[in-house]
Amino acid sequence: MDLTWSAEERAFREEVRTFVQAKLPADLRAKSFAHNRVKREDYIRWHRILADHGWGAPSWPKEFGGTGWNPLQRLIFEIESFKAGAPRLLPFGLSMIGPVLMKFGNQKQKDHYLPRIINMDDWWCQGYSEPGSGSDLASLKTRAERVGDKYIINGQKTWTTLAHYADWMFCLVRTDPGAKAQRGISMVLIDMKQPGVTVRPIKTLDGGAEVNEVWLENVEAPLENLVGEENNGWTYAKYLLGHERSGIAGIGHCHRELAILKSLAERTTASGESLSLDARVKDSINRIEAQVMALEMMVLRVAADSSDPGPKASILKIRGSELQMELARLQLQVTGADSWPYDPDWMHAEADFHGPGADYSPAAAAAYFDMRKTAIYGGTNEVQKGIIAKQLIGV
Amino acid sequence: MDFSYSQEQRMLTDSLRRLMADRWTYPERRARQKAGVLDQSAWANLAELGVSGLLVPEEFGGFGESPATMLAVHHELGRGLVSEPVISSAVIAVTLLANSSNHALKERWLTAHAEGDAVLAVAWQEEGERFAIRPLCTRANATSDGFTLEGRKVLVWHAAGSDALIVTALLDGEMALFLVPADAKGLGIADYPTFDGSRSSTVTFEHVVLTPESLIARGEEAQSLLTLALDFGITALCAHACGAMEYLTEATIQYLKTRKQFGQPLAAFQVLQFRLADMLTQQEMGISSTYVATVGLAEQDAARRSRLVSLTKVEVAAAARFVGESSVQLHGGMGMTDELEVGDYFKRLTFTDMLLGDTNFHLQRAQDLGN
Numbered sequence: 001m002d003l004t005w006s007a008e009e010r011a012f013r014e015e016v017r018t019f020v021q022a023k024l025p026a027d028l029r030a031k032s033f034a035h036n037r038v039k040r041e042d043y044i045r046w047h048r049i050l051a052d053h054g055w056g057a058p059s060w061p062k063e064f065g066g067t068g069w070n071p072l073q074r075l076i077f078e079i080e081s082f083k084a085g086a087p088r089l090l091p092f093g094l095s096m097i098g099p100v101l102m103k104f105g106n107q108k109q110k111d112h113y114l115p116r117i118i119n120m121d122d123w124w125c126q127g128y129s130e131p132g133s134g135s136d137l138a139s140l141k142t143r144a145e146r147v148g149d150k151y152i153i154n155g156q157k158t159w160t161t162l163a164h165y166a167d168w169m170f171c172l173v174r175t176d177p178g179a180k181a182q183r184g185i186s187m188v189l190i191d192m193k194q195p196g197v198t199v200r201p202i203k204t205l206d207g208g209a210e211v212n213e214v215w216l217e218n219v220e221a222p223l224e225n226l227v228g229e230e231n232n233g234w235t236y237a238k239y240l241l242g243h244e245r246s247g248i249a250g251i252g253h254c255h256r257e258l259a260i261l262k263s264l265a266e267r268t269t270a271s272g273e274s275l276s277l278d279a280r281v282k283d284s285i286n287r288i289e290a291q292v293m294a295l296e297m298m299v300l301r302v303a304a305d306s307s308d309p310g311p312k313a314s315i316l317k318i319r320g321s322e323l324q325m326e327l328a329r330l331q332l333q334v335t336g337a338d339s340w341p342y343d344p345d346w347m348h349a350e351a352d353f354h355g356p357g358a359d360y361s362p363a364a365a366a367a368y369f370d371m372r373k374t375a376i377y378g379g380t381n382e383v384q385k386g387i388i389a390k391q392l393i394g395v
Numbered sequence: 396m397d398f399s400y401s402q403e404q405r406m407l408t409d410s411l412r413r414l415m416a417d418r419w420t421y422p423e424r425r426a427r428q429k430a431g432v433l434d435q436s437a438w439a440n441l442a443e444l445g446v447s448g449l450l451v452p453e454e455f456g457g458f459g460e461s462p463a464t465m466l467a468v469h470h471e472l473g474r475g476l477v478s479e480p481v482i483s484s485a486v487i488a489v490t491l492l493a494n495s496s497n498h499a500l501k502e503r504w505l506t507a508h509a510e511g512d513a514v515l516a517v518a519w520q521e522e523g524e525r526f527a528i529r530p531l532c533t534r535a536n537a538t539s540d541g542f543t544l545e546g547r548k549v550l551v552w553h554a555a556g557s558d559a560l561i562v563t564a565l566l567d568g569e570m571a572l573f574l575v576p577a578d579a580k581g582l583g584i585a586d587y588p589t590f591d592g593s594r595s596s597t598v599t600f601e602h603v604v605l606t607p608e609s610l611i612a613r614g615e616e617a618q619s620l621l622t623l624a625l626d627f628g629i630t631a632l633c634a635h636a637c638g639a640m641e642y643l644t645e646a647t648i649q650y651l652k653t654r655k656q657f658g659q660p661l662a663a664f665q666v667l668q669f670r671l672a673d674m675l676t677q678q679e680m681g682i683s684s685t686y687v688a689t690v691g692l693a694e695q696d697a698a699r700r701s702r703l704v705s706l707t708k709v710e711v712a713a714a715a716r717f718v719g720e721s722s723v724q725l726h727g728g729m730g731m732t733d734e735l736e737v738g739d740y741f742k743r744l745t746f747t748d749m750l751l752g753d754t755n756f757h758l759q760r761a762q763d764l765g766n
Contacts, residue, residue: 129728132655133656134656134727134728135656135657135727136656136657136658139656139657158728159728202732202734203732203733203734204731204732204733205723205731205732205733205738205741205742207733211728211731269523270523270524270525270527271523271524271527272523278755280755280758280759281755325720332745332749333748333753333754333755336525336749336753337520337525337526337550337749337750337753338549338550339590339749340550340589340590340591340595340746340749340750341550341587341588341589341590341595342587342588342589342590343587343588355587356522356549356550356587356597357522357549365590365745366590368745369590369738369741369742369745372720372723372724372730372731373731375724376723376724376727376728376730376731377728380724380727381724382664382666382667385666386666
């Protein structure tokens with residue numbers, strides 16, 4: 001066992017840090033630290049800055065235009081980017097459909113879609129959940145019928161993150177209604193900019209609308225948009241969810257939020273004294289810092305293990321979400337009653353904020369409400385516990 | 396001890412529950428929230444059932460009810476997620492005035508309040524301070540014919556829509572309480588929505604001229620009055636949270652019984668059953684804690700009273716958080732939307748810990764007040 005970072009790893013961290021420091025636009029950094037809403041152009045702007053530097057696909061192998069970084073390098077990149085205040089890299093292309101196409105897509109699909117993901121020429125969204133199929137995804141009902149050289153698709157998807165910006169959806173559809181649940185599902189790539197696709201935003205607790213309902217009415221996809229084999233979509237879906245989970249600890253996010261928490265405590269005063277000197281506040285900050293450090297080690301241990309992260313990813317998911325929620329709660333506690341007045345419009349960087357308290361105060365409550373989603377999406381924490389019991393413990 | 400409601404209490408809470416079912420429905424609440432101003436007809440409905448006169452002494456036309464009845468009433472108002480100034484005005488302001496010795500103000504304002512014709516707000520918080528009650532920079536100066544008031548208050552619950560404000564200020568270096576009509580010249584109100592669907596304001600005073608009768612109390616009396624009034628307010632807030640918890644737990648149980656995944660109702664999964672059991676336990680302990688504070692309100696020893704209230708607030712806030720967070724979790728993605736009332740209840744429960752002193756403040760206060 002060697003618990004020190006190698007010289008190469010240290011040099012790599014420095015390289016990332018220097019690059020992000022130099023290239024991350026100040027307004028994006030400010031947005032992250034103020035918890036302002038990140039807009040479509042913001043995501044694209046940062047992604048293209050990375051792409052120009054050859055870092056558009058940090059988790060991909062070189063043969064597909066990625067950086068070829070090993071898991072530890074990828075983690076270092078994630079942590080340093082988040083700490084500096086960079087927007088997250090959207091996972092829909094990079095971590096979801098990209099890896100599926102690399103493994104199961106045909107050459108034409110790889111040649112066409114992968115480079116466009118690296119440069120963010122296409123905005124992808126994930127067509128998985130349906131109104132009656134959340135945790136029980138395999139019960140999905142969206143139907144694709146083969147008519148001549150194309151599929152005609154009808155159904156409804158929900159919780160589709162950022163679908164209102166999407167050019168493409170990778171969508172789970174039922175191609176064989178007679179088959180049992182997991183069989184008879186296929187993965188099809190759907191052009192979102194066509195008649196029959198209706199996107200309706202779902203307003204969430206913080207007043208934002210990042211997720212959507214998507215209706216598909218006689219939507220068409222040419223047969224060549226099928227990924228892999230027909231009726232084998234569940235295999236690809238599971239493969240994709242494995243990828244989604246390995247990054248789901250949100251360790252970079254935790255590091256950034258911890259820094260924000262500390263700075264909030266410094267800046268908030270009661271009777272002229274900084275809250276960072278309050279014993280009760282100090283205790284809670286120290287404790288969450290210990291937990292974030294442990295989570296980082298856990299992430300590193302899983303990443304360094306060359307075998308499939310498999311069910312251990314469920315531990316990361318549960319713990320990562322718990323810490324993200326707790327960090328938001330502590331920020332709310334430190335901000336105190338100043339975050340009680342709230343208007344969703346105040347969440348925009350260009351908003352004319354006129355509430356009481358500091359301009360970052362309203363975001364604390366919004367973030368606390370919004371972070372509850374981390375225990376729900378990507379398979380609820382209850383589902384994750386079931387996976388741990390079944391696959392890690394074997395009961 | 397007898398925990399069963401008296402016949403009068405039963406009739407009152409039954410009427411309130413019917414009123415909530417009739418006028419505090421999800422669409423009605425949302426519509427009022429959107430309008431952003433106090434709905435006079437809603438306030439009148441509450442007043443008709445005695446909510447505004449509940450704690451007003453009988454000599455001023457009220458019911459002079461006990462803390463126990465207050466608990467029963469605010470529990471119902473919490474179930475209905477009432478966003479009108481039932482705590483800020485009908486509990487805090489009324490308790491403060493009723494216990495003061497300014498007869499003229501009592502005659503004028505308590506009588507009107509009992510009738511439902513007046514709404515009062517209490518402005519006691521300032522910037523740079525969290526929950527300490529002593530004012531920092533709002534000052535009153537004695538003049539030949541009364542007082543003038545200068546300063547700024549924040550987070551004034553329901554200041555907009557009130558007819559008068561009770562304001563803390565420094566007068567000759569000591570704390571004083573004034574009653575300031577909302578239409579006084581020099582008084583400014585910047586009104587904001589809050590995340591739980593109510594309203595709060597920043598209130599400014601620029602050379603506001605006050606009559607000598609505007610002084611409610613000063614010095615130790617002022618401090619004791621405000622502390623007493625806030626202790627009543629905290630207890631009502633806890634009762635409100637318990638009512639909201641009860642409703643939310645019921646709604647969550649209902650949802651799990653109807654929503655199906657993996658071919659069976661979610662309620663069939665043990666992991667979810669246990670979470671429901673924990674919610675129910677927290678809710679029961681929450682209401683039990685609120686009884687502790689309610690008993691405490693009758694204490695003659697003010698320090699002991701405040702300590703019991705503080706300890707209750709800490710416990711109820713924790714229960715409220717658990718029940719609120721759990722209900723969102725058990726509703727899954729639907730719980731994250733703004734389209735169900737579960738979110739509204741969760742947000743209201745979140746504010747239980749933020750208003751009238753947070754957990755750290757009350758732990759410190761309980762520690763300072765000793766045994």
